[in-house]
Amino acid sequence: MSSEQQQTLPPQEQDQQPGHETEMNPRPDYEPRYPGSNRLQGKTVLITGGDSGIGRAVSVLFAREGADVAIVYLNETEDAEATKKLVEREGRTCLTIAGDVGDPSFSRKVVDQVIERFGKLDVLVNNAAEQHPKGDIAEISPEQLDRTFRTNIFGYFYMTQAAMPHLKEGSAIINTTSVTAYRGSSNLLDYSSTKGAIVAFTRSLAQKLAEKKIRVNGVAPGPIWTPLIPATFPAEKVKxxxxxxPLKRPGQPNEVAPSFLFLACEDSSYITGSILHPNGGDATES
Structure with missing residues (x-):
């Protein structure tokens, strides 16, 4: 094994996306590293893909900072219930909603439930994603292409459209893109394409909503240890x-979550249309 391919994790894989955190070894580190300072006190936050991985770390950190949290997940009920308990441990309320973000009617139902439960929505985090490696562009079926775009970028549009009537001055939208939007990925052509689209969506929406004083930014993680990894790649690659x-290891979700917190709170009040890059030095940002 070359110095560029040192083992960082035990070999493992899962047979279904988006994967289950309960089956990972070791479990991803979601715990916030510091006491809260009320940076999101009284806020209501909606997080898609909030049941595990980066979404779980963001949910728990936001709760520690004073926010009530609604998390959307596909079908990982055990992970979602665990995240709910973690949010409640921080003294906040957590609403869990299962369904497909690629369905525009579902997005409307989600926002309706959030408003019914909390009476408002202050921060939207578009984070749900899926990926399916293929060695050749000819292997990407129309069904896979549609599915990847429907989850990864259409879902961001649908959830934002549903949320917009309830967002107001001071609200924030944060979109999860990826390092693959900047350096590309030869085996994730459709996935990296959606992540590039998210960057353009973020910058364009930021321009559009600036007059409403609603900030729109993104986070482009590098290789982060989340359920999507063993659910995507063979055990030897996961290893x-x-x-x-450059840091020779994958990042942990709690190393990414503070980027979301920064963009959600008033610390970033003069930042919109920007992307943060917690990627271990994996690519040159632009």
Whole structure:
């Protein structure tokens, strides 16, 4: 094994996306590293893909900072219930909603439930995603292409459209893109394409909503240890996941969540249309 392919994790894989955190070894580190300082006190936050991985870390951190949280997930009920308990442990309320973000009617139902439960919506985090590696562009079926775009970018549009009537001055939208939007990925052509679209969506929407004083930004993680990894790649690839970064390891979800917190709170009040890059030095940002 070369120095660029050092083992960073035990070999493992899962047979279904988006994967289950309960089956991972080791479990991703979601715990906030610091006491809260009320930076989101009284806020209501909606997070898609909030049941596990980066979404779980963001949910728990936001709760520690004073926010009530609604999390959307596909079908990982056990992970979602665990995240709910973690949010409640921080003294906040958590609403869990299962369904497909690629369905525009579902997005409307989600926002309706959030408003019914909390009476408002202050921060939207578009985070749900899926990926399906293929070695050749000819192997990407129309069904896979549609599915990847429907979840990864259409879902961002649908959830934002549903949320817009309830967002107001001071609200924030944060979109999860990826390092693959900047450096590309030869085996994730459709996934990396959606992530590039998210960057353009973020910058364009930021321009559109600036007059409403609603900020729109994004986070582009590098290789982060989340359920999507063992659910995507074979065990031998998982074994060396993240070893080709300058830091020689994958990141943990709680190393990414503070970027979302910064963009959600008033610390970033003069920032919109920007992307943060917690990627272990994996690519040159632009």
């Amino acid at each position: 060396t996941f993240g070893s080709n970064t």
